[in-house]
Amino acid sequence: MLTIDWKPNKTSSIPLYKQIIDYIKRKIANGDWIIGSKLPTQRELAKAFRVNRSTIVEALDELKAEGLIEGKSTKGTIIVNNTWSLLASISPPNWQDYIEGGVHRPNLETIQLINKLEFEPNMIRLGTGELSPDLFPNERMKKVFKNLSEKVHSLGYLEPKGLQHLREIISQYLKKYGIHASPASILITSGGLQALQLISIGILQPGSTIFVEKPSYIKSLHVFESTGMKLTGLSMDRGGIKPSEIKRNNKNTTLLYTIPTFHNPTSIVMPEDRREKILKICEKERLPIIEDDVYRELWLDEMPPLPLKTKDKNGTVLYLGSTSKTLAPGFRIGWLVGPEPVVERLGDIKMQTDYGSSSLSQWAIAEWIESGLYEENLLEVREKLKLRRQIALNALEKNFSDIALWEKPKGGFYIWLTLKEKISMNKLFHMAWRKRILINPGYMYDFSNNQSLRISYAYASLKDLEKGLEKLSIIIRELIKEK
DSSP, rough: OOOOOOOOOOOSSSSSHHHHHHHHHHHHHHSOOOTTOOOOHHHHHHHHHSSSHHHHHHEEEHHHTTEEEEEETEEEEEEEEOHHHHHOOOOOHHHHHHHHHSSSSSHHHHHHHHHHHSSSSSSEEESSSOGGGGGHHHHHHHHHHHHHHHHHHOOOOOOOTOOOHHHHHHHHHHHGOOOOOOGEEEESSSHHHHHHHHHHHHTTTOEEEEEESSSGGGSSSSSSGGGGEEEEOOOOTTTTTHHHHHHHHHEEEEEEEEEOOTTTOOOOOHHHHHHHHHHHHHHTTTOOOOOOOTTTOOOOOOOOOOOOOGOOSSSOOOEEETTTTTTGGGGGOEEEEEOHHHHHHHHHHHHHHHHHSOOOHHHHHHHHHHHHHHOOOOOOOOHHHHHHHHHHHHHHHHHTTTTTEOOOSSSSSSEEEESSOOOOHHHHHHHHHHHHOOEEEEEEEEESHHHHHHHHSSOOOOHHHHHHHHHHHHHHHHHHHHH
């Protein structure tokens, strides 16, 4: 998706369409916009440049006449030449062919748009899976970095598994959840997502089948598919994955990926007896498990059941944790706990890809946990999330009680909102963002279209949370009336 970072000067003597032509030519000439790239639609260009659509038509007609762009009936308007190739009669590399031939699959268009729109001003973000800037622990952060300035005297490369001191601290910390892991069986990663990427390229073969919940956060990414894996969705009930699904489907499956605690996107918590059944089945079937537990510490009513990893006596479970949801995603620190040979293998691959996660971030997280500030901050975060959850639930009761269904989450960030009547969720997404409301439609996480939304009460301000949900309900009602 091409980015427009400029507006024409409406006070200039140069006509607006000429200014737009010059801008597009510069982007093409500089190589920012490459041959094969698709231009935004006329409507999108008019909105981006803040001009009339007729001005855009005039600019595009001249660029077509000069041979720089061409209208394709099915593909829209495409850049077909640059100024150098026109002058020199030399065809430059077609980078679009390289891009489309790359191994890693592109995100869904909706997700690409969300990633871009999240940084636009005055956007109410109702789907963002991140703690609000209002919850950023400024004073505690100052303490941590003040202490670090007196302790850390070098920020060189670290060993493949990560900072030994941090792994020792995490080893001790995990004991509170019944996980007994030596520092040698812990790998520090750049967030939980990198752990999944390392697993996909380090210990799985192309063609492997990965079991995931249906819906699942991992379906919104292509971390497994881009390395040749196939995802198979398993049905859920209120207790999470149905154990019978694993028995029935396990033929050539290689691995199970699950978020049993405050599941993303549904917030379901798998009860203890279900966890025991899942673990027993996987042990019997020799099916490894990736347990993604990044939301565990964000319980709001009562502590959830202990992790699957707690009862793992055979090295079946690869356990993932992170500070991205509980503290700040910008640290980019997560961890993987597993059998030492697996950790050694993944640590070796990590060194080949990035030479280790940020040493500054690793020292900082070590200080956060060791000083007790991490748990102190968690208590405050839970209280504030509890308030945010209640405000979101009140707004839903007021605006959605007759048009949607939902359940009160026991923790995490999300409310899984399911509409009672069928509407176009893609149309809802576009109508909402044009009203400056950004939502995460449920089809991003599922294997087929659904009528759900992932509503986050963690990010938007309290005022925006109420206002955004009210406006969203109005848009949904408009779409229902159009049916």
